[in-house]
Amino acid sequence: MRRARRRLRVATWNINSLRLRAPLLHRLIDSLDPDVLCLQETKVPDPLFPADVPTALGFPFVAFRGMKGYNGVAILSRLPFEVQAGGPDWCSKGDCRHLEVRLLPPDTAPVELHDFYVPAGGDVPDRAENPKFGHKLDFLAEATEWFAARPRRRTILAGDLNVAPLEHDVWSHRQLLKVVSHTPVETTALTRWLATGFTDAVRRFVPETEKHFTWWSYRNQDWRRSDRGRRLDHVWVSHDLAPRLKRQITLKDARDWPQTSDHVPVCVEIEI
DNA sequence: ATGGTTGAGCGTCAA
Numbered sequence: 001m002r003r004a005r006r007r008l009r010v011a012t013w014n015i016n017s018l019r020l021r022a023p024l025l026h027r028l029i030d031s032l033d034p035d036v037l038c039l040q041e042t043k044v045p046d047p048l049f050p051a052d053v054p055t056a057l058g059f060p061f062v063a064f065r066g067m068k069g070y071n072g073v074a075i076l077s078r079l080p081f082e083v084q085a086g087g088p089d090w091c092s093k094g095d096c097r098h099l100e101v102r103l104l105p106p107d108t109a110p111v112e113l114h115d116f117y118v119p120a121g122g123d124v125p126d127r128a129e130n131p132k133f134g135h136k137l138d139f140l141a142e143a144t145e146w147f148a149a150r151p152r153r154r155t156i157l158a159g160d161l162n163v164a165p166l167e168h169d170v171w172s173h174r175q176l177l178k179v180v181s182h183t184p185v186e187t188t189a190l191t192r193w194l195a196t197g198f199t200d201a202v203r204r205f206v207p208e209t210e211k212h213f214t215w216w217s218y219r220n221q222d223w224r225r226s227d228r229g230r231r232l233d234h235v236w237v238s239h240d241l242a243p244r245l246k247r248q249i250t251l252k253d254a255r256d257w258p259q260t261s262d263h264v265p266v267c268v269e270i271e272i
Numbered sequence: 273a274t275g276g277t278t279g280a281g282c283g284t285c286a287a
Contacts, residue, residue, distance in 0.1 A: 016287085017279060041287085043280065069280050070287090120287055132286090162287095218277040218287090262278075262287085 004107045007246075008079075008272045009034045012115070012158035012233055013254075014215075014263035018042040018074065022053045024257055029057055031251055032267040035078045036103065038115035040160040041261075042072035049074070063099050071096045073115045073159070080104045081113070088146055091138050108272055109154060116143070116159035125183045133180060136162070140189040144196060152197035154272070155238040160263060162232050163190040166203070168211045169231035181230055198236035201268045202248045215263045216255055223255060235268040244271040 011034035015021050018039060028037070037059065044050070044066045054062045059076035063083045066072035073096060075081070084100040097118070103111040119139050122132030140163075165187045167173040176182040194200060206212045213229025220226045237245065246269040254264040 020279075041279090069285085122286085219275075221276085259278095 005271045006105050006108050009269045010036045010156055011265050011267040012038040013265040014040040014160040016041045016261040018044050028265050037076040038158045039074045040117035042066050042074050065096045065099055067096045073099050073117050075099050075101055075115050112155040114157040118162040120162050121180045125180045144193040147196040152238040157236040161234050164230040165190045166208055171228045199242040201235045201237050201245055204245050205248045214266055218262050233266050
């Protein structure tokens with residue numbers, strides 16, 4: 001007997017403080033209707049996680065890993081899941097940048113889901129001068145090694161990867177070649193990670209010759225007019241899921257929400 | 273070359 005296919009929508013958003021922007025999640029859900037939502041930069045320690053927020057939004061299954069002040073990831077889900085504990089402590093820093101869950105749809109096989117928040121890497125793209133850049137490169141290398149050693153089936157990886165890998169993932173390739181997020185050492189590292197067995201889901205729908213961004217700095221007076229964006233937020237799927245991709249939605253309108261994040265949500269729909 | 277803005281949480285640091 002053949003198992004039923006199910007529509008799965010996975011969204012990712014760097015929310016830049018969950019407690020501050022929890023009210024905006026209503027808009028995200030109205031616009032994207034996700035089944036699963038991966039958040040980054042929740043900036044909330046676990047004991048202070050607002051447990052009532054996901055429940056009120058209709059997402060009864062929740063996992064979170066947060067700390068004081070910085071970082072922090074969370075997964076909100078309509079589908080049940082099991083948290084996969086015992087993953088690596090990336091770069092031995094204990095800094096709350098990754099969650100893995102095993103989604104358990106009632107009518108079809110489980111799906112492995114990863115939520116990542118890759119280190120931003122500071123301002124100077126030189127590991128000798130800037131330890132944060134070294135941390136970023138080490139994180140990317142560790143993640144690549146870890147995924148290379150695992151099988152890749154029915155797997156989705158989403159998050160703020162803090163690298164814009166392609167020429168048209170930034171507003172000016174030439175002007176950003178020495179800017180952290182688009183330096184060759186970073187784009188090469190991210191491409192190697194992708195090549196451990198993933199497909200870039202959004203670029204399946206948006207041609208590589210077309211500019212496509214998910215982040216615009218707060219420091220631009222008129223973000224839409226200057227349009228100096230970068231594509232830092234990604235959804236990747238294992239190759240077996242690539243033919244099942246149905247659409248992507250990058251919710252650019254979210255950049256105009258009141259008191260919003262500098263990142264916008266990205267959502268992918270897959271027939272699983 | 274510099275500055276521009278935001279959040280956490282009260283110092284500045286991180287982005």
